Amino acid sequence: MDIALLIARLFLGLGLAAHGAQKLFGWFGGGGVNKTGEFFVKLGWNQGRFFAAGAGLGEFGGGVLVALGFLGPVGPALMILVMLVAALTVHIHNGFFQTSSGWEMPMLYAAGALLLAFTGSGAYSLDHFLGLDWYASSRWSWMAVAAAVILALINVMLRRAPKAAGA
Numbered sequence: 001m002d003i004a005l006l007i008a009r010l011f012l013g014l015g016l017a018a019h020g021a022q023k024l025f026g027w028f029g030g031g032g033v034n035k036t037g038e039f040f041v042k043l044g045w046n047q048g049r050f051f052a053a054g055a056g057l058g059e060f061g062g063g064v065l066v067a068l069g070f071l072g073p074v075g076p077a078l079m080i081l082v083m084l085v086a087a088l089t090v091h092i093h094n095g096f097f098q099t100s101s102g103w104e105m106p107m108l109y110a111a112g113a114l115l116l117a118f119t120g121s122g123a124y125s126l127d128h129f130l131g132l133d134w135y136a137s138s139r140w141s142w143m144a145v146a147a148a149v150i151l152a153l154i155n156v157m158l159r160r161a162p163k164a165a166g167a
Helices: 002-025 032-043 048-068 074-094 104-119 138-157
Strands: none
Touching (some): 002 048, 002 104, 032 048, 104 138
């Protein structure tokens, strides 16, 4: 089980951290905060750079925390927050499948993060090494996941309706 958790944490965490690095630093073909911020303005957020930086930090920071197995459910909650916002604002109108930019991929990341929030990071984690296994309790996980969902919904409500192309 601990090896499976390590593999899941590395794939999910480093995969999402790479997406965050695209937004924050322009790595891996990403646009960095400026270009991603312009995209966020088109999506309906007035402060595009601010929300792009927030999304990038959530993806990068949450992904790194998950990959390291550090701070229990905090990393998975950050992943859930940004993936729920992405699914509800960018992908939901495109159907399910990733091939049409649907909500499949962000929700797979969110589902994996949810699983890790409640299973804990396992023996091959910084939490275990530092004696922070208690932090992966069901109580902390429920609080972190609930906070992530509430913050995601608030984030979605903060945006205005995006302008139609050519308008």
